[in-house]
Amino acid sequence: DGGITQSPKYLFRKEGQNVTLSCEQNLNHDAMYWYRQDPGQGLRLIYYSQIVNDFQKGDIAEGYSVSREKKESFPLTVTSAQKNPTAFYLCASRDRDRGPVNTEAFFGQGTRLTVV
Amino acid sequence: GEDVEQSLFLSVREGDSSVINCTYTDSSSTYLYWYKQEPGAGLQLLTYIFSNMDMKQDQRLTVLLNKKDKHLSLRIADTQTGDSAIYFCAGNTGFQKLVFGTGTRLLVSP
Numbered sequence: 688d689g690g691i692t693q694s695p696k697y698l699f700r701k702e703g704q705n706v707t708l709s710c711e712q713n714l715n716h717d718a719m720y721w722y723r724q725d726p727g728q729g730l731r732l733i734y735y736s737q738i739v740n741d742f743q744k745g746d747i748a749e750g751y752s753v754s755r756e757k758k759e760s761f762p763l764t765v766t767s768a769q770k771n772p773t774a775f776y777l778c779a780s781r782d783r784d785r786g787p788v789n790t791e792a793f794f795g796q797g798t799r800l801t802v803v
Numbered sequence: 804g805e806d807v808e809q810s811l812f813l814s815v816r817e818g819d820s821s822v823i824n825c826t827y828t829d830s831s832s833t834y835l836y837w838y839k840q841e842p843g844a845g846l847q848l849l850t851y852i853f854s855n856m857d858m859k860q861d862q863r864l865t866v867l868l869n870k871k872d873k874h875l876s877l878r879i880a881d882t883q884t885g886d887s888a889i890y891f892c893a894g895n896t897g898f899q900k901l902v903f904g905t906g907t908r909l910l911v912s913p
Contacts, residue, residue, distance in 0.1 A: 693845075720901065722903070727811060727905065728905060729807075729809075729891065729903050729904055729905035729906045730846075730891065730903040730906075732900065732901075732902070735900060743880040745900075776886075777845055777846065777899070778848075780846075784878070791848050791851075792846075792848070792901055794838075794845035794847070795844045795845050796844055797843070797844065797845050799843075
């Protein structure tokens with residue numbers, strides 16, 4: 688079955704450590720996204736990628752890094768520079784825009800990162 | 804950039820209708836979406852509306868779009884306890900960005 692998979696579901700990190708969240712999709716989608724969710728703040732865009740080997744900063748990119756070496760994969764690294772990394776992280780993928788044809792975004796089940 | 808605002812909380816009784824509202828600032832979105840999030844899970848697309856439409860009905864769901872006022876609403880008829888979740892509105896802006904609202908937590912009581 689096609690879908691988008693995030694791993695792990697729960698992740699604990701010590702302060703000062705980098706950690707990488709995985710996101711894989713087999714939907715053959717061009718675009719992939721990383722969002723951060725905090726209570727009462729909705730989803731905020733961290734990074735997005737429209738095509739392999741290309742990505743753009745979203746609204747809250749500081750302290751995060753990404754890569755897009757393969758179409759299927761868009762890992763997110765939370766670096767020690769991110770001051771408040773404890774949050775729920777959601778990855779999504781979507782086919783490219785095609786004018787009036789709607790392209791739905793599919794979401795993974797999320798990774799809850801806790802800094803201890 | 805785009806701002807999308809929603810009220811944070813809505814409480815209804817089972818069987819009543821629920822209306823979740825959303826206002827946005829950027830009118831360039833081609834589509835506007837409603838997503839549902841169950842606790843501890845990702846988002847699932849509920850429905851969407853093309854920006855040149857005023858209304859879309861899909862079973863118990865009715866979406867109303869007022870482009871003049873930049874207001875989007877989702878009405879759930881005959882609300883059930885299984886509808887309890889967080890509901891997000893979203894719009895697509897340039898460069899394939901999806902911008903989400905703050906989310907409305909719907910609580911349905913028996």
